[in-house]
Amino acid sequence: MNILITGVAGFIGSHLGEQFLTETDVNVIGIDQGVANEPHKFRNLENLLQHKRFQFYDLDLLSDDFLPLLNDIQVIYHLAGIPGVRSSWGDEFETYLLHNGLVTQKLLEACRRLPIDKFIYISTSSVYGEKTGKVSEDMMPTPLSPYGITKLTGEQLCRVYHHYFDVPAVVLRYFTVYGPRQRPDMAFHRFIKQLLLDEPLIVYGDGKQTRDFTYVKDCVKATASVATADHVIGETINIGGKERASVLDVITLLEQLLHKKAKITFVEKAKGEPVQTWANISKAEKLLNYEPTVTLKEGLKHEIDNLEKQYKREEGNS
Secondary structure, eight states, X not given: OEEEEETTTSHHHHHHHHHHHTSTTOEEEEEXXXXXXXXXXXXXHHHHHTOTTEEEEEOOTTTXXXXXXXXXXXXXXXXXXXXXXXXXXXXXXXXXXXIIIIHHXXXXXXXXXXXXXXXXXXXXXXXXXXXXXXXXXXXXXXXXXXXXXXXXXXXXXXXXXXXXXXXXXXXXXXXXXXXXXXXTTSHHHHHHHHHHTTOOEEEETTSOOEEEEEEHHHHHHHHHHGGGOSSOTTOEEEEOOSEEEEHHHHHHHHHHHHTOOOOEEEEOOOTTOOSBOOBXXXXXXXXXXXXXXXXXXXXXXXXXXXXXXXXXXXXXXX
């Protein structure tokens, strides 16, 4: 099987590529851009670049010609895009529209002319907006942020291309994925780094907001299973975690794991972020045999270990 992953140098994309390369009959083509200028992306690719069944292309999907790479591809995973709620306001919205909307449309337009088996679009719980209790895929999306709007736009594009051109699209909605290789701007990465450096932890709002935290290995296992799953084309599927917790609960766990007391600085609540997220994963359980297994405490320990090694290596190279 030949698989193409956009955003392969990212946090989740790099793990997904590695997961597929554990299977002897899979070849992976990866696309990302600007890797030479982003150290964390370069680190993410290190293991993949050593593998003989992996090919990497540094391309801008907006302007570069990616069509030749789609030949003989059976499954496309589209993870590339601009992430983040807080930075999607104001003038940055145009960038989000281009990379989360127009790029998705360009890929789908190419796929309508190709005999691919599946086009898997990675979306986010941000499309739901503020909901009470567990959210299921049939609930009306009401995003609270420009970011959520652009990701929902990508979902709707998948639906119309599936409806009119039979593009075999599947939509996965991720719920707060964490673990090794998290981007430096993401909360857990920031908290761990700030604790290691004895710096104040910056918390948006009161810290009582709850999230459905999904460990990256659980997320990737579910995501990879879509490639061979039956009865998933045209579906939207939640990918959530093993447990929920508040931001303050997470900080307490980090204090225990690092044997440090956090100094917390509370700042204004970020616009566009819901008070809670909580996934109903019954569809993923049914269609993908999905069962998250990693507890929040276990996952945080793995992320701490990864970041401690990373920062020690960086100190040694400075």
